[in-house]
Amino acid sequence: MAVDLAPSPDVAEVARRTATFIREVVIPVEERHRGVVRSEDVRWQLQQAAKQAGIFAPHVAREYGGLGLDLLGRAAVFEEAGYSLLGPLALNVAAPDEGNMHLLEAVATGEQKERYLRPLAAGEVRSCFAMTEPAPGAGSDPSALSTRATRVDEGWRIDGRKWFITGADGAGFAICMARTSGRPGEAGGATMFLVDAGNPGMKTVRHIDTLDESLYGGHVELVFDDCVVGADAVLGEVDQGFRHAQVRLGPARMTHCMRWLGIARRAQDIAVARAAERRLFGSRLGELGMVQQMIADNEIDIAASRGLILRACWELDRKESASQSTAIAKTFCAEAIWRVVDRAVQICGALGISGDVLLSRYLREVRPFRIYDGPSETHRWAIARRVLRRHDARAAR
Numbered sequence: 001m002a003v004d005l006a007p008s009p010d011v012a013e014v015a016r017r018t019a020t021f022i023r024e025v026v027i028p029v030e031e032r033h034r035g036v037v038r039s040e041d042v043r044w045q046l047q048q049a050a051k052q053a054g055i056f057a058p059h060v061a062r063e064y065g066g067l068g069l070d071l072l073g074r075a076a077v078f079e080e081a082g083y084s085l086l087g088p089l090a091l092n093v094a095a096p097d098e099g100n101m102h103l104l105e106a107v108a109t110g111e112q113k114e115r116y117l118r119p120l121a122a123g124e125v126r127s128c129f130a131m132t133e134p135a136p137g138a139g140s141d142p143s144a145l146s147t148r149a150t151r152v153d154e155g156w157r158i159d160g161r162k163w164f165i166t167g168a169d170g171a172g173f174a175i176c177m178a179r180t181s182g183r184p185g186e187a188g189g190a191t192m193f194l195v196d197a198g199n200p201g202m203k204t205v206r207h208i209d210t211l212d213e214s215l216y217g218g219h220v221e222l223v224f225d226d227c228v229v230g231a232d233a234v235l236g237e238v239d240q241g242f243r244h245a246q247v248r249l250g251p252a253r254m255t256h257c258m259r260w261l262g263i264a265r266r267a268q269d270i271a272v273a274r275a276a277e278r279r280l281f282g283s284r285l286g287e288l289g290m291v292q293q294m295i296a297d298n299e300i301d302i303a304a305s306r307g308l309i310l311r312a313c314w315e316l317d318r319k320e321s322a323s324q325s326t327a328i329a330k331t332f333c334a335e336a337i338w339r340v341v342d343r344a345v346q347i348c349g350a351l352g353i354s355g356d357v358l359l360s361r362y363l364r365e366v367r368p369f370r371i372y373d374g375p376s377e378t379h380r381w382a383i384a385r386r387v388l389r390r391h392d393a394r395a396a397r
């Protein structure tokens, strides 16, 4: 079957405008803040500029103020946005908000869309997605989910502990995954709840000190203690939380890959510029064979990552399950992007370790990607199991 992965002229134009916007508007702010912004004023200014440039919230339906791009379209635009650590924030396509918008568009009721999706899509509020729990709770294995929601007269009461909840500080609401039936270790039985900021039962315990720092709002530990929400806080259907989360998971993995691919390209550009100008041992750095190998391997990793992303997005846009292609792309990209940034540091020598270029910041930011959205080992395990199932099915015929 013919697979056409080329962006339409309209999408290519949005991607071009995004690339220009990132270079002219966002990178100067990124350099001033060393890639880490914690100011609502800066977020607001960047988002206003993106709105004026006509590239804001490109993934959201036009009805909610976006450009309505499908996943293949997002691949072209998000990669350009990701060329700066602050690009995704400016375009309102940063994690976890972007994935939450996608989920709300697919699963929320009309009323929930007005209350949560519309202000989120406009950048008026931020959000977080609260799934992971400290051991022995949910992590790589979601069935270990132990936060519990029980029915009460007012609706539901949620009790449990979550950690590594990105963007929770300052978020207008959380999407919290809690168990409504079954026991930890059993499959199914989860429900997603919309919990408003200011609910006295949802408390921030601490900001977790982490290797990475650029994701807005940081990573937070939250406690749900007698957290009462109305029956209308259920997102999707009761006990169908894991099924609904699949709507978010595959695309969110790909959009992370797209954004970090932008940073990999940026790292390569910094390294190539250095290799072109630095002279040693009587030649340009870039004329030394081992440096050429690193430059070439970076190009190969970038091209292969993009190819795998596009293939998985093509399947997702066709409403195929895409579990295997998203797992393959996520695993490869997370590792390839790390390799690219690491080689870029090596090419730049001590300069790459210094704060004079942002490479060491990028290195810290891309490392956790091999853990979140499913660690590489979990994905490899799932990929291999699917391959064996396919073998068994063929053998049984």
Ligand SMILES: Cc1cc2nc3c(=O)[nH]c(=O)nc-3n(C[C@H](O)[C@H](O)[C@H](O)COP(=O)(O)OP(=O)(O)OC[C@H]3O[C@@H](n4cnc5c(N)ncnc54)[C@H](O)[C@@H]3O)c2cc1C
Binding pocket: 096, 128, 129, 130, 131, 132, 138, 139, 140, 141, 163, 164, 165, 166, 167, 210, 212, 219, 368, 371, 372, 373, 374, 375, 376, 377, 378, 381
């Ligand atoms: C920067 C960052 C941001 C995050 N943001 C969020 C967020 O916003 N919301 C949220 O809910 N969670 C978030 N997380 C949590 C993330 O989803 C979990 O860290 C991830 O699911 C892994 O769970 P865990 O940390 O409990 O590791 P564990 O489940 O304890 O796994 C530890 C290790 O076991 C290995 N492993 C896993 N599966 C297998 C297997 N099948 N075979 C062999 N080895 C295996 C892997 O090496 C893995 O790293 C974030 C994490 C990070 C680091």
